[in-house]
Amino acid sequence: GQNIDQPTEMTATEGAIVQINCTYQTSGFNGLFWYQQHAGEAPTFLSYNVLDGLEEKGRFSSFLSRSKGYSYLLLKELQMKDSASYLCAVNTGGFKTIFGAGTRLFVKA
């Protein structure tokens, strides 16, 4: 079957660094996406990884290891506005993208 696992919730302190993990088991792999979703809003694109390694974009970085079926999203210098759900999604090829259930991040002062 197809499976994407993420922690349900995480809490971190403003100014700190947090790492949100995602593991996947899918029939194929054609890229991994991270989306941010604030409460009551639609998901918005954060990052895309198709090759192994780290992609850095400002305060956000995303890492992929295809051999381990593993990715993480790293958020640095956390701000209150980073409180949101973070969705990991895998494109398995064959027109299919599967979303994980999301990790709800709470940033406290």
Place this chain on the structure above:
Amino acid sequence: EAGVAQSPRYKIIEKRQSVAFWCNPISGHATLYWYQQILGQGPKLLIQFQNNGVVDDSQLPKDRFSAERLKGVDSTLKIQPAKLEDSAVYLCASSLQDTDTQYFGPGTRLTVL
């Protein structure tokens, strides 16, 4: 560039009634998706169009849900008749092609009483 448009934003109906949602994707995007998102869960794909053809509707409850994409642009999703468990946010998204980043509309929050 205009984003994905959806209407209505909110809808409250009673069970067994019908409801329809509309989506206008980003211009030039070949792939259009309808997702159902229940509170606290990730989006669940209901149906995916490539231009005006269906490429995945494996999770669409076809006894009550239907969708079409006219001329490969706008799309409508219909529920008839609605059940209580259909209460959710219905998200429409589009992408240039199926492997590309998806851009989401604001969603329609459906409440079935």
